[in-house]
Amino acid sequence: MExxxxxxxxxxxxxxRADVRVGIGDDGAVLAPPAGHELVAVTDTxxxxxHFPVATRPEDIGWKSLAVNLSDLAAMGxxxxxxxxxxxxxxxxxDFVERFAEGFAELAAQHGVALVGGDTTKGPLTITVSxxxxxxxxKALLRSGARAGDLVFVTGTLGDAAAGLRxxxxxxxxxPASAEAxxxxxxxxxxxxxxxxxxxxxxxxxSACIDVSDGxxxxxxxxxxxxxxxxxxxxxxxxxxxxxxQAFGAPERLALQTTGGDxxxxxxxxxxxxxxxxxxxxAKAGCGATRIGRVVAGAGVRLLDAQGGEIATKRRGWExxx
Ligand code: ADP
Ligand code: MG
Numbered sequence: 001m002e003x004x005x006x007x008x009x010x011x012x013x014x015x016x017r018a019d020v021r022v023g024i025g026d027d028g029a030v031l032a033p034p035a036g037h038e039l040v041a042v043t044d045t046x047x048x049x050x051h052f053p054v055a056t057r058p059e060d061i062g063w064k065s066l067a068v069n070l071s072d073l074a075a076m077g078x079x080x081x082x083x084x085x086x087x088x089x090x091x092x093x094x095d096f097v098e099r100f101a102e103g104f105a106e107l108a109a110q111h112g113v114a115l116v117g118g119d120t121t122k123g124p125l126t127i128t129v130s131x132x133x134x135x136x137x138x139k140a141l142l143r144s145g146a147r148a149g150d151l152v153f154v155t156g157t158l159g160d161a162a163a164g165l166r167x168x169x170x171x172x173x174x175x176p177a178s179a180e181a182x183x184x185x186x187x188x189x190x191x192x193x194x195x196x197x198x199x200x201x202x203x204x205x206x207s208a209c210i211d212v213s214d215g216x217x218x219x220x221x222x223x224x225x226x227x228x229x230x231x232x233x234x235x236x237x238x239x240x241x242x243x244x245x246q247a248f249g250a251p252e253r254l255a256l257q258t259t260g261g262d263x264x265x266x267x268x269x270x271x272x273x274x275x276x277x278x279x280x281x282x283a284k285a286g287c288g289a290t291r292i293g294r295v296v297a298g299a300g301v302r303l304l305d306a307q308g309g310e311i312a313t314k315r316r317g318w319e320x321x322x
Pocket of ligand 2: 120
């Protein structure tokens with residue numbers, strides 16, 4: 001049975017790449033990284049209940065399990081190449097595996113990622129993906145390069161995925177927003193778009209970068225700490241999607257944008273002289289970005305109102321990371 005399931009996955013996900021000398025089927029994959037490049041390796045686990053609601057469609061779980069890993073590669077400025085998939089399933093459910101593989105393969109094909117191996121075991125539904133990509137030597141984007149005077153940006157919009165979590169089942173939540181808006185928010189939760197193209201633009205110019213997975217304030221807090229600086233975020237500047245604007249009023253919207261997780265946008269810092277060219281190149285790569293703050297001397301993250309006063313956030317957890 002285990003081998004039937006592996007074959008199901010292989011048939012859908014083993015994209016042909018010349019640098020895969022041996023893929024699924026032996027004890028290990030044999031891979032040929034391009035000469036003169038560095039390898040970037042990432043891994044992330046999704047656990048049912050914890051990382052996705054139980055009602056999530058298998059196709060979306062497959063997509064998301066790869067997407068969260070490609071997002072880490074994007075934040076490093078890497079070009080993705082290969083992935084490993086460790087699947088733990090409560091039962092040998094062929095329908096689940098087929099649909100899971102379909103979602104996984106759809107995103108993998110978009111980014112030319114070959115699934116080269118994995119493991120299949122019995123247990124509570126848990127998916128661990130590892131992904132590998134390349135960067136030119138010394139070019140990986142780190143969290144540690146932000147300097148006082150740099151500007152802070154974020155790609156796309158914030159808070160949509162956390163908002164989508166409020167709409168697990170159609171009609172369950174009474175919202176002023178249209179069904180289309182609720183669906184759009186839910187789609188951002190289920191099918192995040194890893195910002196690979198943006199990462200490639202940024203790796204030549206950004207001073208620091210991180211993907212927003214735990215919530216903006218927590219994640220820029222990681223950059224502040226790694227870089228030994230403070231970061232001021234302007235609440236009014238935070239980008240919101242039309243759907244989020246429709247579904248939530250200002251106070252709740254701000255909470256979703258600043259502390260809601262799962263956006264998988266890139267937050268990055270930049271010397272001011274690079275702003276014009278980077279925003280231009282990002283737009284050309286199909287990924288807009290918004291300036292949301294600045295890097296200052298000191299430590300920690302402050303969320304500021306229009307007058308420059310600090311806004312106290314309800315959820316204080318992020319401060320531990322600042
Ligand atoms: P072993 O017992 O030697 O670890 P397995 O029987 O677990 O080998 O796996 C056989 C082959 O199938 C290996 O190449 C492995 O990488 C691959 N494989 C197993 N499970 C998966 C999976 N969920 N996705 C992709 N490849 C898998
Ligand atoms: Mg095994």
